Amino acid sequence: MPHVFKALQMLYYEPYVSRASFCTSLYMGEGAVKTMILHLKKEGMADSTKSGTFLTQKGRRFMKNLLDNIPAECEIKKCSISIGKFNHAILLKKYAFATKSGTEQRDFAIMYGATGATTIIFRDGRFTFPNDTADCLLNDKNTKKTLCNFLKPENEDMIIITSANEPFVAEISAKNSALWTMATHTR
Template sequence: MRKNIQILQDIVSRKGSSKVLTFSIPHVFKALQLLDKEGFVSRATFAKEIHLGEGAVKTLILHLKKAGIAESTKSGTFLTEKGKKLTNQIKNTITKECKVKKSSIIQGKYNHAILLKKYSKMIKTGIEQRDYAILYGSSGCTTMIYKNEKLVFPGNERECFPRDAKTKKYIIENLCPHEEDVIIISSSDDPFVAEISAKNAALWTIAIG
């Protein structure tokens, strides 16, 4: 999986250009998810969904093309076979995402959860994930592990929702975790920031794992 993250890193490299890019790895991942879901994606849709300006969208598409990840026609931009393979490999690790309502330990107005398959051994205390989320504007980030049919905090294995069965049930039903899976939930007053910061925390967990 590290190789796949390196591919995303290469896509956001300026590659000798002096132009400062306004998108980064989590934006590229969201673009791949959008292409995977929709098939063909217009520049206007990219701009709306990834919160980028017209110039940044053009540059993003150009970098995807140079990497052999995507191509474009009048119908829009689409994934190449290489792009489909890359996206599917990442999806095998980042299998599900969902929004989570505010609760006793998840305090954001908007909260975005991401599941990482079998990554519990790569998690120390959750502080690293919080730091990667904060880089993208997160107001807080909670990391938990699914173990023995419970959601527990890394390190001390204390149960996350001892008195909140509703939130626990919602997360389990929507993310479908299995033993030793990791769930990262990032919070913000803005839904896009909550999502993009959660993506950054998840992707860098994979990169350093």
């Protein structure tokens, strides 16, 4: 699921994507990429020409809706709330309701190889842990600035930060956690 999401992101932002680009960016073999493209074609989400694979109008509408809920993500440096070698933050719009402690989001991230995950909520101009009111980044201006600049959080947004020993694993595990959070919690 997170690999398909990343593939759809690639297609959304590029007019055409080659199989080789998918293989490189998704860390997937040629056969797995061909199968993924066939599934996307079968669902009417993508099509291919000699120039590469592209999103159909149905695929574009689907991605616009998905990106309305997951509009931004970024890498962040090791800090007080994310201590991994590589850390990836992903924002879920208005999903603060979907966590009690962040354990569920951590478990979804670990499924894809993360060494850990931290869930924070943006409320009243502060980053807080679920069920807390203290600003968990009060003394970490650099991380706060990075999250604000790249994610542009608003009140009641959830941010999942996953940690891993490889940058791709941090990214794909964050995507997995975000997608599963959306799938298991409806607004």
